[in-house]
Amino acid sequence: MRINALPSGNGFNFEISHAPEKSLARVGTISTPHGDIATPAFIPVGTKATVKAVLPETMKELGAQALLSNAYHLYLQPGPDVLDEAGGLARFMNWPGPTFTDSGGFQVLSLGVGFKKVLAMDAQTFRSDDVIAGNKERLAHVDDEGVTFKSHLDGSMHRFTPEVSMQVQHKIGADIIFAFDECTTLHNTRKYQEKALERTRLWGIRCLDEHKKLTLERSEKPYQALYGVIQGAQYEDLRKKAATDMAALRSTDPDSPIGFDGFGLGGALDKKTLGTILTWMNEILPAQKPRHLLGIGAPEDLFVGVENGIDTFDCVLASRIARTSAVYTMVGRNNLSNAINRRAFEPIDDECDCYTCANYTKAYLHHVFRGKEIIAATLATIHNERFIVRLVDQMRAALISGDYFEFKEQFMGRYKHLSGQARD
Numbered sequence: 001m002r003i004n005a006l007p008s009g010n011g012f013n014f015e016i017s018h019a020p021e022k023s024l025a026r027v028g029t030i031s032t033p034h035g036d037i038a039t040p041a042f043i044p045v046g047t048k049a050t051v052k053a054v055l056p057e058t059m060k061e062l063g064a065q066a067l068l069s070n071a072y073h074l075y076l077q078p079g080p081d082v083l084d085e086a087g088g089l090a091r092f093m094n095w096p097g098p099t100f101t102d103s104g105g106f107q108v109l110s111l112g113v114g115f116k117k118v119l120a121m122d123a124q125t126f127r128s129d130d131v132i133a134g135n136k137e138r139l140a141h142v143d144d145e146g147v148t149f150k151s152h153l154d155g156s157m158h159r160f161t162p163e164v165s166m167q168v169q170h171k172i173g174a175d176i177i178f179a180f181d182e183c184t185t186l187h188n189t190r191k192y193q194e195k196a197l198e199r200t201r202l203w204g205i206r207c208l209d210e211h212k213k214l215t216l217e218r219s220e221k222p223y224q225a226l227y228g229v230i231q232g233a234q235y236e237d238l239r240k241k242a243a244t245d246m247a248a249l250r251s252t253d254p255d256s257p258i259g260f261d262g263f264g265l266g267g268a269l270d271k272k273t274l275g276t277i278l279t280w281m282n283e284i285l286p287a288q289k290p291r292h293l294l295g296i297g298a299p300e301d302l303f304v305g306v307e308n309g310i311d312t313f314d315c316v317l318a319s320r321i322a323r324t325s326a327v328y329t330m331v332g333r334n335n336l337s338n339a340i341n342r343r344a345f346e347p348i349d350d351e352c353d354c355y356t357c358a359n360y361t362k363a364y365l366h367h368v369f370r371g372k373e374i375i376a377a378t379l380a381t382i383h384n385e386r387f388i389v390r391l392v393d394q395m396r397a398a399l400i401s402g403d404y405f406e407f408k409e410q411f412m413g414r415y416k417h418l419s420g421q422a423r424d
């Protein structure tokens with residue numbers, strides 16, 4: 001007899017333990033075959049199966065519960081077969097916990113539009129599909145079947161379809177994977193956003209079909225949870241439509257269709273309207289499934305996410321700015337390369353409990369950044385990742401104890417800096 005239903009009790013689960021009134025916030029636990037994640041949680045990014053400059057053991061010590069890598073980068077190098085043979089992403093990179101991969105859609109389509117910032121500061125400047133359609137230099141072309149793109153490494157041509165993205169992510173073997181989606185920008189026309197949304201919906205069905213097929217074929221492997229991605233840019237009706245559609249989406253087999261295990265909230269998001277847009281989606285999405293906000297990680301945005309119903313976040317910002325000597329502190333961002341730190345014989349932040357702050361001074365960090373020593377990136381990244389991981393842990397604790405909004409007011413009252421957003 002051919003087995004066509006996925007087994008129940010597959011090792012993936014989401015349990016909500018607290019859901020405070022008067023907000024969409026919730027506290028819970030995501031269980032995966034490689035361990036649990038207490039939510040809300042910040043998931044540090046190890047794009048190419050490494051958090052740049054930091055050992056996995058150190059990431060564990062600083063409180064990271066899971067890591068997120070990128071399917072596009074790992075597809076190009078070392079290739080999904082290598083990760084499969086190695087026993088999957090977590091074992092390959094010696095990470096003793098859960099892992100995520102994003103689908104590669106964002107990176108592949110970024111090649112086409114050349115945008116790096118997801119949160120455009122001013123979405124009203126112009127609106128044109130030229131940012132995707134007209135540029136001869138672009139490295140990616142999207143059609144209804146998938147995306148053809150040129151490798152940023154060697155210029156070779158590749159094609160991602162929903163099926164390819166699923167095959168790649170199954171071989172990489174992360175616990176939580178994402179459906180292949182078309183990520184637009186705030187500058188696209190309304191008409192294009194509608195077209196991209198429908199394409200993402202149809203790709204979602206193909207992802208579910210391929211995911212189910214691969215899960216059955218590879219039943220000896222740990223279960224991988226598939227999240228659908230909600231797009232729709234800044235349009236209320238499109239965001240609501242996408243949330244409704246993705247929540248209802250099922251694979252096409254009639255006898256035991258599957259839906260998504262959770263949802264990724266993605267795409268063009270304007271910092272000023274982030275909370276409103278999240279509310280549109282999260283009031284519609286089923287409460288019992290986890291929600292991940294893709295590529296958002298600045299302190300002020302993490303608060304907006306948590307109180308509007310986000311369970312997990314990922315962002316490269318903490319590690320990326322650390323390598324340029326920018327560090328978070330309770331009173332805003334500091335730049336360790338600045339001359340003021342030359343004789344600052346005190347930690348980056350005396351309220352921080354990280355390894356760097358316990359053992360090193362700003363004067364030493366200033367010295368190693370000025371001298372371009374490799375340890376500079378390591379020490380600054382440890383501090384920044386700890387700062388962000390701990391901040392979300394503190395939000396979780398405040399949600400449980402019932403003083404979340406007091407904690408937010410106290411934190412934001414001191415932390416004034418408005419920083420940008422980034423995905424790798």
Ligand SMILES: [Zn+2]
Binds near residue numbers: 349352356357383386
């Ligand atoms: Zn620190």
